[in-house]
Amino acid sequence: MNRYTGRFAPSPTGPLHFGSLIAAVGSYLQARSQQGLWLLRMEDLDPPREIPGAADDIVETLEIYGFQWDSEIIYQSTRASHYEAALDQLRHRNHVYPCTCSRKMLQTRAKRNDHGLIYPGLCRDKQHDTRLEHALRVRSDAADITFTDQLQGRYSQQLATEVGDFIVKRRDGMFSYQLAVVVDDAEQNVTEVVRGADLLDNTPRQIYLQRRLGLPTPGYLHLPIAVNVQDQKLSKQTLAQPIPRHYPQQQLRQALSFLGQNPPLELLEYNLDEFWKWAITNWNMNKIPGNLTIRIQ
């Protein structure tokens, strides 16, 4: 019944770069080495941050690289009714409340830590007129949320003090990543989430929402992320280069090497089928370095 199901969930904010390739390769091999399913989900929830054509570009690049996904690609932009249904469930149980605080105001009034601004609960007990423009926040609580990451080990966070009540629907009407990812991972029966360690500290929020919505919690495996010499994550903002479409073996071999798999040089001469066969057969998650970041330049 519970067949291993993994997924790759890129946001179409630009073409794939080496950093996103690592998450794709790690989640793919973790699934395929266990005869599991691997799904592709486009997290196109935030049009202002997206680049026209990036979603198609990502899909084509993945195809050229020889990734094969099961089922159809899910596009989050088409799933508003599912997210609304989850919000209704939260509303009925009084787990969410409207918040009219502006980001600007919070920047002066809220404390911040490594995870971002800690919402100080200003609107928690107010009776806002819901016709005013507002965000929806979920009430956090003081219980520690603890989980064991397959690679990073035990991780614990107290939402009330470390994050505060967090947004599930934004003022501009967009659903938050936290809400969408939880609804979709459950709907797609994902059994293990493999992604970059930059999202490790988001996981307790997601587990909290799963509990509030009565959804199962998948396993988690947070891979080290690639950073540049300034220790910045490779991203569009740090001008990470798109991965080239010709000769995928080279980038793929580098990704395997980043993930500690000691790929032999001969792989560069394999065709893509043979390459993936080697990668799947020899995948060993115990060899992945358990760091949060690895410098690649």
Ligand code: GLU
């Ligand atoms: N869409 C997110 C990103 O590109 C990843 C979400 C996830 O894997 O949970 O960073």
Ligand code: ZN
């Ligand atoms: Zn507020």
